[in-house]
Amino acid sequence: xxxxxxxxxxxxxxxxxxxxxxxxxxxxxxxxxxxxxxxxxxxxxxxxxxxxxxxxxxxxxxxxxxxxxxxxxxxxxxxxxxxxxxxxxxxxxxxxxxxxxxxxxxxxxxxxxxxxxxxxxxxxxxxxxxxxxxxxxxxxxxxxxxxxxx
Amino acid sequence: xxxxxxxxxxxxxxxxxxxxxxxxxxxxxxxxxxxxxxxxxxxxxxxxxxxxxxxxxxxxxxxxxxxxxxxxxxxxxxxxxxxxxxxxxxxxxxxxxxxxxxxxxxxxxxxxxxxxxxxxxxxxxxxxxxxxxxxxxxxxxxxxxxxxxx
Numbered sequence: 662x663x664x665x666x667x668x669x670x671x672x673x674x675x676x677x678x679x680x681x682x683x684x685x686x687x688x689x690x691x692x693x694x695x696x697x698x699x700x701x702x703x704x705x706x707x708x709x710x711x712x713x714x715x716x717x718x719x720x721x722x723x724x725x726x727x728x729x730x731x732x733x734x735x736x737x738x739x740x741x742x743x744x745x746x747x748x749x750x751x752x753x754x755x756x757x758x759x760x761x762x763x764x765x766x767x768x769x770x771x772x773x774x775x776x777x778x779x780x781x782x783x784x785x786x787x788x789x790x791x792x793x794x795x796x797x798x799x800x801x802x803x804x805x806x807x808x809x810x811x
Numbered sequence: 812x813x814x815x816x817x818x819x820x821x822x823x824x825x826x827x828x829x830x831x832x833x834x835x836x837x838x839x840x841x842x843x844x845x846x847x848x849x850x851x852x853x854x855x856x857x858x859x860x861x862x863x864x865x866x867x868x869x870x871x872x873x874x875x876x877x878x879x880x881x882x883x884x885x886x887x888x889x890x891x892x893x894x895x896x897x898x899x900x901x902x903x904x905x906x907x908x909x910x911x912x913x914x915x916x917x918x919x920x921x922x923x924x925x926x927x928x929x930x931x932x933x934x935x936x937x938x939x940x941x942x943x944x945x946x947x948x949x950x951x952x953x954x955x956x957x958x959x960x961x
Contacts, residue, residue, distance in 0.1 A: 662897070662925075663897065676912070758948075768929075781917075793911035
């Protein structure tokens with residue numbers, strides 16, 4: 662039982678963007694480099710997170726990515742519900758016993774319990790060790806330096 | 812997020828075997844026909860369920876498959892723990908932020924909640940509509956007939 666790579670990458674993107682100071686933006690290139698993930702993959706992820714309201718893209722020379730809403734307003738459950746293509750852990754539609762089987766209900770209940778736990782964790786919770794995360798990301802350049810380097 | 816096909820087939824096998832009268836046995840050929848699944852796939856599944864103590868193979872002319880223990884002693888959670896190759900829903904080992912990230916813990920907690928729900932359902936629970944299941948399986952031949960046809 663695994664979540665998709667798309668979900669994995671989505672969460673990683675939000676961690677990177679969320680670890681920055683307010684007003685400081687991430688770029689796809691930076692995120693790709695930090696995690697060693699292809700930019701092409703990340704472009705789709707970023708677009709999808711934008712459509713879901715998790716990310717905003719600021720255009721222009723000093724542009725980049727910022728959270729679409731405060732980190733304490735984004736739960737991990739919301740992200741997983743948005744990014745997973747299917748939350749039917751077993752596809753019972755193709756099974757002949759489905760009409761007489763109670764297991765679809767059991768699996769739905771189990772999946773709800775799974776998501777309820779993840780609804781209890783916000784992106785802010787996952788950023789409690791922000792200083793350590795920032796060190797891992799190679800300490801973001803301060804805004805002034807970013808501007809000079811642009 | 813999906814369980815493997817191996818888990819899906821394992822549960823289907825146990826439903827077929829469990830729906831029979833005590834003492835009446837299922838064969839791989841019957842199960843394969845009932846669900847339109849290849850016998851090769853099922854042989855691996857049956858072998859694995861045997862190793863886990865969920866199934867017993869009775870050898871000989873009147874041989875076949877029966878449950879390894881009573882249906883009310885087999886929970887769906889036990890089956891899923893046995894058949895899933897991984898219950899790490901996200902593989903955090905390859906992620907650079909893992910040392911500073913609380914999400915591995917969140918996902919483990921969510922997975923435990925998922926399995927706890929499935930521990931609340933036994934194979935016997937999933938056989939409450941046994942008559943209907945048996946009709947779907949094409950009404951098992953009574954033992955006498957099976958013997959005569961052997």
